[in-house]
Amino acid sequence: MLAFIARRLVYMISTLVLISFVGFLIINLPPGSYIDVFQAQRQLQGTHTAEAELEALKRRYGLDKPVPVQYWIWVRGFVRGDFGRSFEFNREVSELIWERLGFTVAIATGSLLFIWLVAIPIGIYTATHQYKLGDNVATIVGMAGLSIPDFMLALVLMVVIQRLFGFTVGGLFSREYVDAPWSLAKVIDLVKHLWVPIVVVGTSGTAGLMRIMRGNLLDILNMQYVQAARARGLREATVVVKHAVRNAIHPLIMLLGMSLPTIISGSLIVSIVLGLPTTGPLYFNALRQQDMYLAGTFLMFLAFMLVLGNFLADILLGLIDPRIRYE
């Protein structure tokens, strides 16, 4: 098991290095150098940029040096927690990123739990009741869930909640808690707001996972060992839950890592509509403003999160399925 983890770890680190290349590429992709954009931004804000300041920036990012050196200077900064500077906010990127990434992780984790808690039971039900009314309804609802753009679903859900319960959703905190220090009441308030994005982001994922669970379970229910279990006179519930479902869930854990990118994508867009203080609004705004150090770092961290998630899913799979370890 240790050798397996070590192998996966080396693999993960090499991927992280590649991702940092892409992050750097994205930062340098837009036309015009960082200095040009910086100056233009300053002019828009009505301030003059001193020559000395530009010199300092050039030295900080090594902009007068060849590209590989620039990359090295950027990467070296990570150790000190230096990811560059956002000129739109005139703050360090690292200050802006942490809290927002935290909320993104919270929503992604919540959605993942939601997807599993909803999709697995429905998947089991539809597989054991193939072509019955419930199965057909679930199929149609699932197809619809896959076809609705996330942001529209968020809007519709907000309207429905507003009509039914008469309170406004959106944001992560009620007005009185936004700037308040963390307390139990603030956490409760957060949970009250968090479920809407979780449900919205989870819905499209649920549709997909439900179908996969149904297919897996149907395959397994046709296997002979299931027949054998029935022949031994076990109750049908025992056959399904203890013998079939266990084996049907294995492949889903592999999907766990692969479904993370979709969930993160969903949460980015939904946050815009719901006005959540997560990565989404800041990231897309940074892109529109060509605030590239902020955008590139965000993108890199999102990918880091995904790779880490994949790594954890791999280890989980290795723990429950010994065959994987000796691949």
Next chain:
Amino acid sequence: MSDQSLTLPSAVSEPQAADVEVNLSAGEIGQLSLWYLIWRRFLRNRLAVAATFVLLLLYLMVALAEFITPYDHLLSNEDFVARAPQLPRFRDAAGQFHLRPFVYGTTTELDTYNLDWVHKDDTSQMYPLKLFVKGVPYKLLGLFPSERHLYGVDEPGTVFLLGTDRLGRDLFSRIVFGGRISMTVGLIGVSLTILFGSVMGTISGYFGGPVDTVIQRFIELLMSFPAIALWAALAAAMPADITIVTRFFLISIILSLIGWTSLARQVRAKVLAFREMEFSSAATAAGASHFRIIMVHMLPNALSHIIVIATLAIPGMILAETALSFLGLGILPPAVSWGTLLQDAQTVGVVIKKPWLMLPGAFVIVSVLSFNFLGDGIRDAVDPFAL
């Protein structure tokens, strides 16, 4: 050895194929081509056939946009800002029935509390709907000059079947013209996806070794980014001063730059399996070049799978374009796509007050659903020997 004898058995890659042919040795069914069998099986799937008709209808609508729409989609009309849909009616306020449907005129009042113009149906004015009315001149399909439009009403009446937007532009006209971009961006993106995906997948699977490793690592790298974030980053890097057409093509390219990965993986798996089969060993023994083996023996066999994956990739691309344009990173105004139209409906307040602004979303859902059903239908049909 002729090609025919090599490709025929391989076209039938399913193991049951041989049994079926033996059973049907006397009938003409044994001589039906694989594609005919696929077609016949596809026709049996009612949902997929219905979806095909819906899609054909949508594409026809988009192609004949100038004829179908009553107004110029860019023409703003300050007298009818954000007017609710004018529904065609058969029964007037007095309860009398009219065989020819009509729409009511509009009365406009100023809501002094919200400082907003409020448009109401004016039941005293009735404008019957007419077919093939004269309107703005245009060139149908860019070739035939005409000034007839499918439907319309006499001046000074207006017919906004799906309402108007915040500049008083006819929403139906905008949706139809927006469909031109939204419905084609996926098609172009998918053709590029097929190109990249099958080339990379075949190379990866056929040659194996270090080439395979490099390509697979590259695919994993691309897959470890949330797609929408990477799309947005690439879209944001486009220069701002390019024309609408260039932007449209660049966006299709960006969509396919990430979309090819899953296709490449599945093609690779197929090619890996084919490489072990007798027909490819036979081709190698007969002295066929790598290029010939790939083009004549591998790709035709994988073609049906490529088509399935490609069809199922189109809805993702339509949704991606919608999301990007919704975020202001895709198609930019004055060009219209379903995503840019949905930008008007970004807040709950708007959705409650002017729900018809969500209608472009309905078109997105219908086209995405149809492509999903079509893809499912083709997937079930390409395996015509399964029961």
